[in-house]
Amino acid sequence: MEKIIVRGGKRLNGTVKVEGAKNAVLPVIAATLLASEGKSVIKDVPALSDVYTINEVLRHLNTDVSFDGSQVEVNASRELFVEAPFEYVRKMRASVLVMGSLLGRTGKARVALPGGCAIGSRPIDQHLKGFEAMGAKVKVGNGFIEAEVDGKLKGAKIYLDFPSVGATENIMMAAALAEGTTVLENVAKEPEIVDLANFLNKMGGNVKGAGTGTIRIEGVERLYGVEHTIIPDRVEAGTFMCAAAITGGNVLVRGAVPEHLSSLIAKMEEMGITIIEEEDGVRVIGPEKLKAVDIKTMPHPGFPTDMQSQMMSLLLHAQGTSVITETVFENRFMHVEEFRRMNADIKIEGRSVIMNGPASLQGAEVAATDLRAAAALTIAGLVSEGYTRVTELKHLDRGYVNFHGKLAALGADIERISETEETETTINNTIVTDLNA
Numbered sequence: 206m207e208k209i210i211v212r213g214g215k216r217l218n219g220t221v222k223v224e225g226a227k228n229a230v231l232p233v234i235a236a237t238l239l240a241s242e243g244k245s246v247i248k249d250v251p252a253l254s255d256v257y258t259i260n261e262v263l264r265h266l267n268t269d270v271s272f273d274g275s276q277v278e279v280n281a282s283r284e285l286f287v288e289a290p291f292e293y294v295r296k297m298r299a300s301v302l303v304m305g306s307l308l309g310r311t312g313k314a315r316v317a318l319p320g321g322c323a324i325g326s327r328p329i330d331q332h333l334k335g336f337e338a339m340g341a342k343v344k345v346g347n348g349f350i351e352a353e354v355d356g357k358l359k360g361a362k363i364y365l366d367f368p369s370v371g372a373t374e375n376i377m378m379a380a381a382l383a384e385g386t387t388v389l390e391n392v393a394k395e396p397e398i399v400d401l402a403n404f405l406n407k408m409g410g411n412v413k414g415a416g417t418g419t420i421r422i423e424g425v426e427r428l429y430g431v432e433h434t435i436i437p438d439r440v441e442a443g444t445f446m447c448a449a450a451i452t453g454g455n456v457l458v459r460g461a462v463p464e465h466l467s468s469l470i471a472k473m474e475e476m477g478i479t480i481i482e483e484e485d486g487v488r489v490i491g492p493e494k495l496k497a498v499d500i501k502t503m504p505h506p507g508f509p510t511d512m513q514s515q516m517m518s519l520l521l522h523a524q525g526t527s528v529i530t531e532t533v534f535e536n537r538f539m540h541v542e543e544f545r546r547m548n549a550d551i552k553i554e555g556r557s558v559i560m561n562g563p564a565s566l567q568g569a570e571v572a573a574t575d576l577r578a579a580a581a582l583t584i585a586g587l588v589s590e591g592y593t594r595v596t597e598l599k600h601l602d603r604g605y606v607n608f609h610g611k612l613a614a615l616g617a618d619i620e621r622i623s624e625t626e627e628t629e630t631t632i633n634n635t636i637v638t639d640l641n642a
């Protein structure tokens with residue numbers, strides 16, 4: 206097992222470059238299944254475990270997929286298999302995103318039921334409602350969801366009960382090859398939805414309105430493999446912005462797109478952090494003291510739930526009482542107990558967390574409960590007394606490429622080691638005193 210060891214007290218300075226967005230690349234790779242002719246070439250793909258998983262799912266569906274660490278190429282021109290088994294869906298819930306493409310292209314999909322996860326129960330009823338409205342018969346049994354349509358899916362008017370990102374994407378992909386027009390209302394407006402729509406349109410699709418509350422998809426006969434570059438990861442960018450700010454540092458987050466980060470930037474400015482939009486990214490200059498603020502997570506353009514735990518680290522370090530209310534997922538506070546292990550003054554009340562800062566954070570061994578918690582605990586470690594060890598890094602690797610390396614390049618005192626290395630270091634008595642501090 207590996208862990209990150211970080212010693213607090215260093216200011217971050219310099220430039221960090223963000224990768225392509227995990228939450229954009231996963232649906233785009235799923236959408237390559239729609240191309241019955243030609244090869245899809247996807248650029249700026251981050252080397253994340255989730256990308257390896259979705260590539261495996263596609264290979265299992267009878268496509269040829271190559272990945273050189275930054276570019277994915279998919280040839281989906283052969284007849285597709287239609288089943289995504291539990292071994293993939295268990296590893297990564299976003300595997301359900303192949304359902305819309307499979308249904309649109311072949312008229313059939315069989316995907317293992319995703320089940321709950323550490324941040325909530327995460328049902329997919331809105332995805333299925335959309336497929337049914339387009340004429341698919343949906344059956345759930347033996348741990349699988351099966352959807353099938355006689356002939357082709359038919360365009361329909363679909364209203365989502367909640368602007369679900371995954372449901373919007375899955376239905377867009379299914380509708381791209383349906384007969385007629387689909388009008389999808391109350392949809393998610395995230396930048397990743399716009400990236401998917403751009404990809405579908407390049408493939409020969411006809412998708413309008415992505416980024417607004419209503420998306421209109423005119424089904425087409427056929428889609429083709431094309432080249433596409435993934436948008437920068439706004440959550441990775443936001444994570445480094447928090448890391449820079451908490452240390453009172455001065456960091457240029459290269460590739461960060463300010464329009465994708467407007468709610469985070471607004472909150473950071475309220476906290477007294479200087480944000481400068483530069484030509485190639487966003488510069489963050491942390492103040493000596495951070496001001497407390499309240500935050501409520503919401504669908505885009507509201508404050509993103511995927512930045513909630515990193516912001517919690519920052520607010521624990523701020524002067525005064527802050528409240529974070531989580532409205533997107535019903536159980537995304539598992540990291541609160543881990544922050545308590547670091548001496549945080551923090552309590553949960555219903556869907557809110559109340560923090561009294563500034564906490565005198567202390568290094569401790571803490572376990573990541575999801576990918577953003579892994580980053581958040583590391584960020585808290587940057588300003589904690591002594592050493593913080595973050596374990597369960599399989600979560601971190603789902604969403605961050607070389608996280609510790611990028612922080613180290615900015616001046617953090619941080620390394621990633623295996624358990625055995627720590628024992629050896631301890632035996633060699635190099636940092637043993639500090640590690641036990």
Ligand SMILES: CC(=O)N[C@H]1[C@@H](OP(=O)(O)OP(=O)(O)OC[C@H]2O[C@@H](n3ccc(=O)[nH]c3=O)[C@H](O)[C@@H]2O)O[C@H](CO)[C@@H](O)[C@@H]1O
Pocket residue numbers: 227228229231299325326327328329330331332333367368369370371372393510511533534535
């Ligand atoms: C791979 C990817 O892009 N993941 C992102 C995506 O997840 P994901 O697409 O799973 O998130 P959704 O927007 O679908 O989920 C938001 C809320 O809607 C609920 N819901 C969703 C679908 C449904 O059919 N029924 C239902 O009740 C969920 O349980 C959750 O409470 O958007 C989330 C919300 O911004 C982000 O945190 C994730 O990082």
Ligand SMILES: C=C(OP(=O)(O)O)C(=O)O
Pocket residue numbers: 228298299324511576577604
């Ligand atoms: C919750 C997240 O991702 P996923 O939907 O893939 O679990 C995330 O990226 O923070």
